Amino acid sequence: xxxxxxxxxxxxxxxxxxxxxxxxxxxxxxxxxxxxxxxxxxxxxxxxxxxxxxxxxxxxxxxxxxxxxxxxxxxxxxxxxxxxxxxxxxxxxxxxxxxxxxxxxxxxxxxxxxxxxxxxxxxxxxxx
Numbered sequence: 607x608x609x610x611x612x613x614x615x616x617x618x619x620x621x622x623x624x625x626x627x628x629x630x631x632x633x634x635x636x637x638x639x640x641x642x643x644x645x646x647x648x649x650x651x652x653x654x655x656x657x658x659x660x661x662x663x664x665x666x667x668x669x670x671x672x673x674x675x676x677x678x679x680x681x682x683x684x685x686x687x688x689x690x691x692x693x694x695x696x697x698x699x700x701x702x703x704x705x706x707x708x709x710x711x712x713x714x715x716x717x718x719x720x721x722x723x724x725x726x727x728x729x730x731x732x733x734x
Contacts, residue, residue: 625705626653626676628684630666633695633711640709646670649686649710656681656701663687676704684708691715 630649631640647670652661655677666672676682684706685699692712700708723732 624676624678626674626682626684626702627705627707628653628664628666628672628674629707629709630670630686631709631711633713636695636713638695638711640711644711647712649689649712651684651686651710653682653684656683676706678704680704682706686710686712 628651629640630647630651631644632647633640634644635641647666648668649666649670650663651666651672652663653674654661662674664672664674681701681703683699683701686694688694688698689712691714693715695711695713696709698710702708721732725731727733
């Protein structure tokens with residue numbers, strides 16, 4: 607192969623049954639089901655083999671998804687980490703057998719800002 611470029615791509619193929627797929631979506635219509643068009647969101651989740659003492663904590667990232675290695679046919683506990691600005695529309699913890707896909711849904715809580723000030727100059731705005 608004198609003078610030629612050879613590109614080799616190495617990939618790791620996981621045997622069937624060795625993954626946990628964890629996803630998180632913004633449940634805008636609050637129905638507890640992912641509907642096409644609802645965006646996947648960054649979130650922190652944790653998971654462990656059922657009965658294990660230690661949790662593995664991961665951030666899903668901007669695509670709202672994580673694929674984690676898992677042992678085939680073992681039971682796992684997968685939970686989302688609560689965020690006070692969001693309300694869960696699905697269960698917050700699941701027990702699943704690998705391979706499995708777990709999908710969490712939440713809706714952003716509305717906020718209301720109320721200001722009170724003494725408008726001494728009558729301009730309708732707080733002044734410095």
